[in-house]
Amino acid sequence: MTEQSGPKDLVRWAQRAEEVGFDFEVCSDHYSPWLVEQGHAPYAWAVLGAVAAVTERVELMTYVTCPTMRYHPAVVAQKAATLQLLADGRFVLGLGSGENLNEHVVGGGWPSVAPRQEMLAEAIGIIRDLHSGELVTHHGTWFDVDSARIWDLPDGGVPLAVAVSGEQSVERFAPLADHLIAVQPESGLIDRWNGTEGASRVGDGARAVGQVPVCWQPNREEGVRIAHEQFRWFGGGWAVNSDLPTPAGFAAASQFVRPEDVADAMACGPDLDAMVEAVSAYWKAGFTDIALVQVGGEAQEQFLEVAAAPLLERLRAAAP
Template sequence: MARFGYTLMTEQSGPRDLVRYAQAAEDAGFDFEVSSDHYSPWLVSQGHAPYAWSVLGAVAQATSRVELMTYVTCPTMRYHPAVVAQKAATMSLLSEGRFLLGVGSGENLNEHVVGDGWPAVATRQAMLQEAVEIIRELHTGELVTYDGEYFRVDSARVWDVPEGGVPIGVAVSGEESIERFAPLGDHMIAVQPEAKLVEGWDAAHDGASRKIGQIPISWDPDLETAVERAHDQFRWFGGGWAVNADLPTPAGFEAASQFVRTDDVAESIACGPDLDELAASVQPYLDAGFTDIAIVQVGDEQQDRFLAEVAEPLLERLRALS
């Protein structure tokens, strides 16, 4: 049976609210919780971008059952991979083994802030490969020196590591990235429900891994309000990863999405009060073979009510589908 998660959207909520939502999501019965890791929101109207790792540390203490995950961290520019290895190991220990490190090649929106430019996609993928190799080595708890094309690690050791290291999920988008990262990652992360991705990843893992996706919904008792909120907060969503990865600022996303209509958003994001319709929107991921699907409730203003009144009956419908 598929597992269903709740997304801690750092772009649309402040840190204290996120911790409260995490507690409520666990109480509502979600299986896991994922956190985005952004320096900026996509759109100014979202209005937030707290430090995900501080939030996750607090969430680890505020919850006791749900698995926690970054969805996803870029361990190549804002963060050196040696630092990510230490953070992930600490999170695993704080959560008593409930942490999965999700990594990806990043977005210009978040990574350009350190002033090192924005490499081409082939370079970003090669950097991510080195980063995962470094994190794996450091999670052995041994002394590590690494001299790669993009990163150097000099006599480093992560002193507090969980036994067996930290499981790593890697974001992939096609055949080349699967060929590169399937041998390095434990689990697959993808933003599109493509069966070919699942098949390619499973071929390298004999099917013994998780395939993790994410999908936004906009629940509200009023359909029009739900659609308007989705348009205001998530109209960037339709740009596609090839575009979204390269835009540098919220202003860039504003410009790129200025001609996206509310009808366009309503066609791509399930909106409104109909829980059967909201649940059915995950079907493409189930059909493609994904094992884990994280739900994003768009917008901050209805999170409390969504978690208190809607999450449990929605989860019943989702589990019935799977």
């Protein structure tokens, strides 16, 4: 989570996560933290390039990049291809329609949901075309591309995963993407994806990648305190979170979220079984991959040294 840590720490902990046994690592792509207390927002693509250089085995993924406003899709296509080469084929490009928090910074305003999804669909088409290695000229509704070609391109391009949240977004993007991303363990998303014409089925080619926040601490009260300080922003849900423009807005929106509310929503403290239970909701819903978000930047090292290996062992024993 790039909002919690500086770039050198992120690279160091990504390397250590591979050493303790994680299989893949996802990276948020933000211009701003959700809350001032988080205090960081380094450039995700520079971090990922460094992580690719210091790791050998783990898969890497943006979770997620918005290829429509802060970045032009032609630029995303180029840097994704470069990162895939640096990572020797370990990279998946995770895409989404973005949040106001990160995309308003270039002064382009913040459109409503429908045009954001139209922009994302057009951007995916441009990225796919450029990853073919051909010379691309495109004049669309939202984007223009003039005689562009990706010169350093991995064989087969880069796999694309797309964040979805409801039936309409699943039906629109399942035929365009290789993999599904969602932040709620809803089996209906998987069922709809698998039932959409032109989509690769989850578990048979496609993957469904979820996300579970946890706050491991030796002391539960301290875990709850850190989780409330760092992660109370999630309480409004994505319908609210996608539209707020600044950390000040998230602070105002979350001012009535209590520590006990956060503790009810995520596993906090030393109880690894509670964390396994939280993750199990995703595999029960049909997800194939789950990213654990350890809340609290200063707690990363202790989590990796003390809790990560036994937690992974329990997760792998419990998962089907």
